[in-house]
Amino acid sequence: MRTLRWMALAAGALLLLAGTAAIAQPPAPPGEDELLKVLRSDAPLDRKADALRLLGRVGTRNAVPALAQLLADEKLAHRARQALEQIPDPAAGEALRQAVPQLQGRLLAGVLISLGARRDARAVGIATRLVASADRDVAAAAAYALGRIATPEAARAITRALGTASDAIKPDLYDAALRCADELAARNRRKEALDLYERLRGPGAPAHIRAAATRGAVLARGREGAAVLASLLRHSDEALFALGLGLAQELTGREVTQAVTTELPRLPVDRQSRVILALGNRGDRSAAPAVLRALKHPSAAVRLAAVQATAKLADASAVPALLDAAAGAEGALRDAVADSLVRLPGRAVDEALIGQVAAADAGRGTLAIEVLSRRQAAIATPALLRAAAEAAPQVRAAALRALGGLASAAEVPALVSLLLKAESDSLREAAEQALIRVCTASGNPAACSGPLVQALAQAQPAPKAALLRVLESVGGPQALDAVRAAMKDEDAAVRETALQALAGWSTADAAPTLLEVARSADAPAQKLLALRGFLRLAGDAGIAPDRRLAMCTEAAPLIQRAEERRQWLGALGAIPLPQALTLIEPHIGAEGVSEEACAAAVAVADKLLSQPGGVPGDIARTLASALAKVRQHSKNADTLEAAGKLLQKAG
Numbered sequence: 001m002r003t004l005r006w007m008a009l010a011a012g013a014l015l016l017l018a019g020t021a022a023i024a025q026p027p028a029p030p031g032e033d034e035l036l037k038v039l040r041s042d043a044p045l046d047r048k049a050d051a052l053r054l055l056g057r058v059g060t061r062n063a064v065p066a067l068a069q070l071l072a073d074e075k076l077a078h079r080a081r082q083a084l085e086q087i088p089d090p091a092a093g094e095a096l097r098q099a100v101p102q103l104q105g106r107l108l109a110g111v112l113i114s115l116g117a118r119r120d121a122r123a124v125g126i127a128t129r130l131v132a133s134a135d136r137d138v139a140a141a142a143a144y145a146l147g148r149i150a151t152p153e154a155a156r157a158i159t160r161a162l163g164t165a166s167d168a169i170k171p172d173l174y175d176a177a178l179r180c181a182d183e184l185a186a187r188n189r190r191k192e193a194l195d196l197y198e199r200l201r202g203p204g205a206p207a208h209i210r211a212a213a214t215r216g217a218v219l220a221r222g223r224e225g226a227a228v229l230a231s232l233l234r235h236s237d238e239a240l241f242a243l244g245l246g247l248a249q250e251l252t253g254r255e256v257t258q259a260v261t262t263e264l265p266r267l268p269v270d271r272q273s274r275v276i277l278a279l280g281n282r283g284d285r286s287a288a289p290a291v292l293r294a295l296k297h298p299s300a301a302v303r304l305a306a307v308q309a310t311a312k313l314a315d316a317s318a319v320p321a322l323l324d325a326a327a328g329a330e331g332a333l334r335d336a337v338a339d340s341l342v343r344l345p346g347r348a349v350d351e352a353l354i355g356q357v358a359a360a361d362a363g364r365g366t367l368a369i370e371v372l373s374r375r376q377a378a379i380a381t382p383a384l385l386r387a388a389a390e391a392a393p394q395v396r397a398a399a400l401r402a403l404g405g406l407a408s409a410a411e412v413p414a415l416v417s418l419l420l421k422a423e424s425d426s427l428r429e430a431a432e433q434a435l436i437r438v439c440t441a442s443g444n445p446a447a448c449s450g451p452l453v454q455a456l457a458q459a460q461p462a463p464k465a466a467l468l469r470v471l472e473s474v475g476g477p478q479a480l481d482a483v484r485a486a487m488k489d490e491d492a493a494v495r496e497t498a499l500q501a502l503a504g505w506s507t508a509d510a511a512p513t514l515l516e517v518a519r520s521a522d523a524p525a526q527k528l529l530a531l532r533g534f535l536r537l538a539g540d541a542g543i544a545p546d547r548r549l550a551m552c553t554e555a556a557p558l559i560q561r562a563e564e565r566r567q568w569l570g571a572l573g574a575i576p577l578p579q580a581l582t583l584i585e586p587h588i589g590a591e592g593v594s595e596e597a598c599a600a601a602v603a604v605a606d607k608l609l610s611q612p613g614g615v616p617g618d619i620a621r622t623l624a625s626a627l628a629k630v631r632q633h634s635k636n637a638d639t640l641e642a643a644g645k646l647l648q649k650a651g
Contacts, residue, residue, distance in 0.1 A: 261290035535564065
């Protein structure tokens with residue numbers, strides 16, 4: 001029984017789903033017979049128009065007679081002939097042709113347009129006769145039809161009509177001729193297309209038709225059109241030159257490239273630069289020799305274009321020529337050379353640039369180094385280390401800058417040696433920055449500490465100070481011990497640098513030393529620097545809240561100025577503990593720090609009240625007391641609004 005009941009339920013569900021699916025399905029579109037009935041009925045005009053639109057999609061030769069009857073209907077002829085355009089059966093074209101003698105004016109013009117849309121080759125004779133019609137609309141429609149039909153016979157008809165047509169209809173004939181030529185070219189009827197293009201390139205045709213026909217003629221000839229292309233590039237008409245410039249980037253083949261490069265040196269200077277850029281856009285590497293020759297052109301504009309094109313056409317063999325082009329150059333040209341060298345592909349380019357690092361010309365070597373750095377060519381590291389040790393000062397500085405981005409932790413000892421041997425402050429700073437970048441990028445900066453700490457013992461004061469700054473960026477226990485030891489160095493500048501490094505230390509293990517200095521240093525400036533560093537660490541959210549609270553408590557007696565008091569209050573404001581509020585509250589209303597104290601109190605209260613489970617009653621009362629003082633003393637609208645909301649939340 002249970003099985004039968006489940007079977008019945010399943011059957012009912014299936015019936016329900018089937019019924020739902022049936023309801024959800026849209027009604028089937030009307031068929032051809034139903035649509036033809038609408039046309040023959042007394043249905044409103046809009047229903048008949050919809051039926052005609054649908055007959056264009058589903059109609060067959062059976063619909064042709066009914067559609068043909070409507071070609072003379074002023075209101076429905078447009079829809080009827082559109083439907084006939086879409087019916088592929090030859091009967092539709094026959095109906096349109098047979099309607100021609102019975103129509104005139106706008107209706108006749110419409111039928112001619114539809115014959116053109118169908119590309120009905122049997123309508124060429126009709127269109128040829130009517131292109132001479134006195135009715136401007138009919139003649140224009142006949143010309144349009146010939147252009148769309150685009151058979152050799154239609155092309156000859158258009159050509160004949162151009163010789164005898166009135167000025168009023170000639171623009172339509174020129175448009176039709178161009179369309180016909182384009183269609184013939186697309187159908188690979190090359191000879192007929194070229195004959196028509198050449199007719200349109202002759203005198204009498206409007207300028208835009210001549211230009212379009214010239215373009216078509218060149219494209220139809222393909223590689224054989226190179227001579228015409230060259231003539232366009234030297235043509236005095238700027239529009240035709242621009243056409244040639246576009247074709248130079250559109251046509252393919254070495255014959256075209258050869259024609260353009262042969263013409264290049266004969267052109268005016270202002271055109272040479274544009275043609276060179278076009279050669280670059282073509283991407284045919286056979287143009288590279290001509291472009292490389294242009295790197296020595298007297299015109300800066302031509303040289304600049306050649307530099308830009310070289311990046312798209314050349315290979316490693318172009319590196320010396322590009323560097324030659326940059327010799328003595330500044331600004332845009334030098335930047336363009338660098339950009340092109342960066343874009344040239346392949347390891348061979350890196351190797352060619354490495355060969356230029358030790359060039360006698362310092363500017364050449366410097367540029368090669370800059371490019372290697374931008375190319376991220378790590379294989380250049382050994383050559384850069386040699387240059388940083390042996391080259392001219394300008395090249396050494398560039399090499400050190402590049403090493404900062406290319407060297408690895410394995411090169412840290414070599415970089416330390418370069419720092420120790422630096423002969424000027426600028427070179428020493430470059431080595432220092434390189435070490436900082438390399439150690440930071442190594443993924444384990446503290447692992448770089450060994451060579452740095454070892455070098456401290458033999459370093460003079462200036463390089464020792466630089467090493468201390470590197471150790472600050474490196475961090476870690478070994479680095480911290482070395483910096484602490486340097487606090488006792490006999491050189492005052494080294495001691496000052498060590499304290500600055502501690503004050504900027506990124507982890508809390510520097511805090512005890514900073515606190516000791518803040519308490520016991522003789523010089524007020526040292527005390528202040530240490531205190532600020534200590535307070536900065538006290539505000540570090542990465543340190544546990546109770547540890548930060550203890551640090552703030554230890555620092556409180558040492559603070560003498562409002563500036564450090566504000567820093568101290570900022571650190572307390574980030575601690576989500578009620579004891580922080582206890583330290584903050586006495587400063588609400590105090591001169592010079594009241595607003596900072598109010599903001600800190602609001603910040604702590606917000607953190608405490610946002611904790612899950614709320615706060616105990618005694619803490620809530622402490623919060624309410626502090627927030628009430630904030631509302632009494634603060635002048636900041638945002639702070640007052642926040643304090644009010646928190647008071648309500650505290651209850």
